Amino acid sequence: MVLKWRWCIQMSYETRPQTYDETIKILEKKDYRGIAEFILPSVKDAEEVSLEHTQLSVPDMREMDFLTRVNMNSESFILHIEFETAYKSNTEMMKRMLRYYTYIKWHNDLPIYQVLVVLKKPENIKNIQGSFESTVQDLDILKYNYKVVKAYEIDKSEILKEGKVVLYPLRVFMKHDEIDEEKHIEECLEEVEKLEDKDYYFLTVECIKKLYKESKYEKYVKEEILMQSSLYREPYEKGIKEGELKGRREEKIETTIRLLTKKFGTMPEEVKEAISKLDLVTLELMIDEIFEYKSLDDIKKYIQ
Known part of the structure; x- marks a missing residue:
């Protein structure tokens, strides 16, 4: 059974590079409000939080990760969240976020609150930037910024304290200074194993595969638990x-x-x-x- 699971991991990376994006989409469908409240705690007081259409026509770009409309204290705005595991450069990311902003604004004239969640710590970028200014001939042309959340600096135990079940799979990326990597992976799997909805176990495994591509930790995955997920039982x-x-x-x-x-x-x-x-x-x-x-x-x- 372990050999079968090991083969599935290998095949998912050879034939399904979009699997992780699908993981985020599934979490969004399970509890989009929980994700919004974690990123922007004031959303807890919102009168309405509703999913918006993320399949905007953005040429040469992937679908947006998370888009909601928030009505709160007589203020309405769009909350846009992108989850990133392969942060390459500040310039590339700023261009991508600005293009998303432009297309959201084109389709919906509400104010836009953008957030970038960096899940995996970049190897070559020391200072992740979330703003830039453009000036020509002493004229301020553009001031643009978005919020940056570094998931790898968040204490994973805080997610358990808050009971944000929808974020349990993402704990894989979070800070675990007190234990080594293998113990960290084992603990993350043990927590989702306790949940009634075994989809969270499946999605945690998907996050493990994204972070540890060499699949060193399959020995901790219980296939009898994995198989209880509807995502495992049905063709993905x-x-x-x-x-x-x-x-x-x-x-x-x-x-x-x-x-x-x-x-x-x-x-x-x-x-x-x-x-x-x-x-x-x-x-x-x-x-x-x-x-x-x-x-x-x-x-x-x-x-x-």
Whole structure:
């Protein structure tokens, strides 16, 4: 059984370089509010936190990791989080974050709070920067900054104290000065093994593989626990595809209800229930036409 698991690790890196990005997406779907509150603690007091569409058309760039709309104390803004394990240079990262900012702003005119979470300590970068200024002929052209969170400087025990289960797999990347690497990996696996949802065990293993690519620690992985995860039992690609479709549909339901409420006021519960049963294509059609509606009667063709 160990040999089988070892082979799976090798194959995942040879054929599935995007696996880690999928890991972040799964954690987001499990508890996106928990992630938002960890990165920005004041979100705990928010009246509304809702997932936003992250598949914006950004040429030559991967999909954004995490995008939510936050309504808090009469202020609305977009929270954008990127998780990075291979930090190459300040210049490259700033350009990437600025391109994301530009595309988010193009599609949504709300203020944007950007956060970069660096999971793995860079080998050649001593000072991670999160801001720059551009001046031409003594004229201030641009001042740009985003918050930088260094996960590898966070004490992993703090995550357990706060009970942020959605972050348990990411504890693999966090500070563990008091114990060596092997003991650290063993402890991280033991904590997620206690959880009822075995997907967290599977996702912790994925994080281990990202941090320790030579797979030195497979001896600590219990395949009988790993196999209890739905992510292990089902074909991974199929699970991701279905999860993405379900997640997109849920996002569209929330967006449709939010926009209609903003336009017409409090929505009748029966209307909300009817919208929640619509398919993805119908929801997208409703959103496209939402600014043409004069009253709620205009949406009856979709919900009857």
